[in-house]
Amino acid sequence: MSERSLTLYTRAGCPLCVDMAEQVRAQPGMDCLIEIDVDQDQVLKARFGWDVPLLFDGNSEICRHEFDAVAFAAWRARA
16 A cells, blocks of 8 residues: 655644654654644644644544554554
C-alpha cells in the first residue's frame, strides 16, 4: 500500500508535538509526514490557537493532542 502524506500541525517548544511526530514516524512505512508550525501562519494560528498537535490526512483529523494508536490504525485501514 502506498502512503499518503499526513500533515502535523505543531508549535515550537511543544513536547506533545515532538512526541506525536516521533510516534507517527515510528509506524511501519510512515515516512510522509509534513510538519507545519501554526505560529508561522496567522490563519492557522487563529484557527488552531493552542490546540496542537493535530494530525490530518487532507481535511480529515486523525489525532488531536496525543498519538492515538487506535485512530491511526483505523485511518490506515481506510487509506
